[in-house]
Amino acid sequence: MEGINITNFLKYLFAYYYIDTGEREVYRTWVQKILWFTHWKFYRMYQIPFFSENFQSYKYGPISWTVLQTQFFGIESFKNSQYNIDEILDFHQNNLVDEFKNRLKEDFLNDFNEDFGETFDENQIKGDLDLRWSCFVFVFEKLKKIRPKDLINLSHSQKSFKIAAKNPHSKVIFNETILDDEEISILES
Numbered sequence: 476m477e478g479i480n481i482t483n484f485l486k487y488l489f490a491y492y493y494i495d496t497g498e499r500e501v502y503r504t505w506v507q508k509i510l511w512f513t514h515w516k517f518y519r520m521y522q523i524p525f526f527s528e529n530f531q532s533y534k535y536g537p538i539s540w541t542v543l544q545t546q547f548f549g550i551e552s553f554k555n556s557q558y559n560i561d562e563i564l565d566f567h568q569n570n571l572v573d574e575f576k577n578r579l580k581e582d583f584l585n586d587f588n589e590d591f592g593e594t595f596d597e598n599q600i601k602g603d604l605d606l607r608w609s610c611f612v613f614v615f616e617k618l619k620k621i622r623p624k625d626l627i628n629l630s631h632s633q634k635s636f637k638i639a640a641k642n643p644h645s646k647v648i649f650n651e652t653i654l655d656d657e658e659i660s661i662l663e664s
Contacts, residue, residue, distance in 0.1 A: 478527035479587045479607065481510065481539050486556040487583050491615060493560055494575045497567040503543075504535055508626035511537040513614045515635075516662055517607065518653045525607060531646040532639035536630030557582075580608050617661050629659065 488509060492501050510526070515537075517525035530537040566575040587607075588600045595603075618626065630636055635652035639645070 478524035481526040481528055481541055482545055483586065484510075484526070485542065485545075486558060487579055487611075488615075490556075490558045490563055490579055491576065491612075492619075493563045494567055494572055494579070495615070495619065497564060499560065499564075502623045504623035504627065507538045507542065508536060508623065508630060509615060509618060510539055510542065511630060512618060512626075512659075512662065513611045515633075515653055515656070516614050517610045518650050519656070519658075520610065520664075521606065522654070524650050525610065529650065530648045532636050532648060533646070536627045537633075537636055537639075537648055583608055613664070614662065621661075629661075633657075633659075 485506075488506065489501065493499070511530055514525040514530065517523065526539070528539060528541055530539055563575065566572065584601060584604050587604055621629075633656045635648050635656050638652050639648040
C-alpha cells in the first residue's frame with residue numbers, strides 16, 4: 476500500500492472539521508497544511524506515505540497540486556459527497572459529535588479498504604487504516620486552532636520543504652527527506 480487517494484480523503488477532512496468546530500468556513504491554506512502534516516507525521520512514524528501522491532513546495536508551504544486544482548474547498552466539497560453539511564451541523568448542535576465522528580471513522584475504514592491489493596488480508600487492511608485514521612485525528616486535534624499563517628511558518632522551517640524549494644528542476648517533496656526533518660514539538664506523540 477503506497478498511500479490513499481487524497482481527493483477521496485477530502486470529504487473526511489471537511490466532515491471532521493464541520494462536526495468538530497460547528498463552522499461552515501474553512502481556509503484553503505489550513506486544509507493544505509492539515510493534509511501535509513498528516514502525511515508528514517504518518518511517514519515519520521511508519522515510513523509509509525499517508526497519501527498516494529507527493530506534495531510540492533509552494534510559497535505557502537507544502538501543497539497537493541491535485542487538491543489545489545480540484546478546488547474542493549468549503550461547502551462545494553460536499554456536492555458529490557454522502558455527507559450533508561446541514562446534517563453534520565445538526566449533529567454538532569445536538570451534541571452528537573462523538574456519534575458522527577464514529578460514523579466517519581467507520582465510513583473511512585470501509586471506503587479505503589479497496590485501495591489495498593489482494594496481498595493484504597482483512598486484519599492487515601483494518602490495522603493500516605486504523606493507524607491512518609488515528610494519525611489524522613491526532614494531527615487535526617493538535618493543529619485545529621493554529622492559524623494558517625502559523626502553519627505556513629511551521630512548514631517553511633522544515634528541511635524537506637527547503638530542499639524541494641531550492642531545487643530548480645522539481646518542487647516535489649520526496650517522502651524520504653521527511654525523515655531528515657526535526658520533530659515538531661506540537662506533533663510529538
